[in-house]
Amino acid sequence: MKKKVLVTGGTGYIGSHTVVELMNAGFTPIIVDNLSNSNISVLEGIKKITGIEPIFENIDCKDYIALDRFFEKYQGIEAIINFAASKAVGESVEKPLLYYRNNLMSLVNLLELMPKHGINNIVFSSSCTVYGQPDVLPVTEQSPIKPATSPYGSTKQMSETIIADTVYAYSNLKAILLRYFNPIGAHPSGEIGELPNGIPNNLLPYVTQTARGLREKLRVFGDDYNTEDGSCIRDFINVVDLAKAHVVAVKRMLENKSEKPVEIFNLGTGRGVSVFELVSAFEKATGVKVPFEVAPRRDGDIEKVWADTSYANEVLGWKAQETLENTLRSAWNWEQKLMSRDGNS
Ligand code: UFG
Numbered sequence: 563m564k565k566k567v568l569v570t571g572g573t574g575y576i577g578s579h580t581v582v583e584l585m586n587a588g589f590t591p592i593i594v595d596n597l598s599n600s601n602i603s604v605l606e607g608i609k610k611i612t613g614i615e616p617i618f619e620n621i622d623c624k625d626y627i628a629l630d631r632f633f634e635k636y637q638g639i640e641a642i643i644n645f646a647a648s649k650a651v652g653e654s655v656e657k658p659l660l661y662y663r664n665n666l667m668s669l670v671n672l673l674e675l676m677p678k679h680g681i682n683n684i685v686f687s688s689s690c691t692v693y694g695q696p697d698v699l700p701v702t703e704q705s706p707i708k709p710a711t712s713p714y715g716s717t718k719q720m721s722e723t724i725i726a727d728t729v730y731a732y733s734n735l736k737a738i739l740l741r742y743f744n745p746i747g748a749h750p751s752g753e754i755g756e757l758p759n760g761i762p763n764n765l766l767p768y769v770t771q772t773a774r775g776l777r778e779k780l781r782v783f784g785d786d787y788n789t790e791d792g793s794c795i796r797d798f799i800n801v802v803d804l805a806k807a808h809v810v811a812v813k814r815m816l817e818n819k820s821e822k823p824v825e826i827f828n829l830g831t832g833r834g835v836s837v838f839e840l841v842s843a844f845e846k847a848t849g850v851k852v853p854f855e856v857a858p859r860r861d862g863d864i865e866k867v868w869a870d871t872s873y874a875n876e877v878l879g880w881k882a883q884e885t886l887e888n889t890l891r892s893a894w895n896w897e898q899k900l901m902s903r904d905g906n907s
Pocket of ligand 1: 649651689690743744765766768780781782783794796837863864
């Protein structure tokens with residue numbers, strides 16, 4: 563019997579790639595999503611890649627009663643991967659309560675319902691945003707948690723605390739918190755990828771949309787940082803590599819290999835790449851020019867951050883594999899797919 567895993571937010575960017583990897587690994591993922599920031603067509607893409615029709619329920623995880631009914635209907639779920647959350651830093655500053663409501667209520671509902679329905683394992687999408695600007699690089703899982711610079715960041719820090727407190731109180735529960743660095747790229751098939759809503763906030767979707775001609779030019783936010791070329795530095799990780807780490811985490815819990823009830827892992831490549839480097843790597847990998855201009859610094863940006871991945875590499879037995887070049891090509895391949903689907907508008 564295939565093991566059932568609930569994937570909340572499973573039609574989103576990282577969620578959809580994780581659903582594919584769960585299917586590839588012989589699990590039965592069950593997607594719960596309210597499609598607030600994703601598209602139902604993602605299900606088609608998943609099916610094209612895997613040949614398997616994904617199980618999908620349009621449910622808002624803030625709705626306790628609907629979730630309770632869901633668990634009644636799908637008995638025997640063994641683990642939850644909780645992606646369902648709002649994720650735009652800027653929007654969270656303008657609409658803090660939306661973020662606290664969406665991100666925290668969904669999590670609290672899931673945690674409350676887990677013991678009731680005999681589910682003991684949860685994987686949570688956290689972020690390197692919890693480290694703020696680290697004093698020492700690369701950041702390890704022991705690096706201090708800095709005060710959050712946005713309500714979005716606060717929700718990630720609070721969620722980690724909520725999970726740790728709940729696991730402490732219920733001895734059967736186990737959690738793995740995955741702190742993502744900057745996920746980029748798309749499935750190599752070009753069937754699923756990132757679907758930014760409106761004007762992209764994140765760097766790579768803006769780059770690919772500019773390369774496509776949908777945006778006039780990329781604005782590089784700041785070239786006067788204390789880095790070699792003056793632009794910010796990030797740890798860009800391939801989304802399929804990231805997705806695979808979730809499968810490893812689920813297996814680890816189901817095989818009772820966790821060393822502690824709450825484990826935390828950095829998911830990155832261990833390599834810092836600047837914004838300018840990313841743009842020129844994209845041009846080199848694809849042969850497409852990306853017009854850009856230097857713009858003022860963006861509020862709240864961290865100057866530089868990249869991961870120490872040794873703990874994830876050794877304990878989880880997971881390592882990011884894909885090259886930056888292939889990752890950038892996959893993003894461009896996906897953008898071209900979107901272009902042929904939507905036309906250039
Ligand atoms: N950038 C530009 N121009 C753009 C967009 C981004 O120069 O049009 C720069 C940013 O200033 C930053 C870098 O590209 O220096 C990366 O920016 P992203 O918005 O792609 O990513 P962030 O590192 O700001 O944010 C990401 C996630 C957040 C998460 C955060 C943790 O999107 O969810 O990492 O640090 F909280």
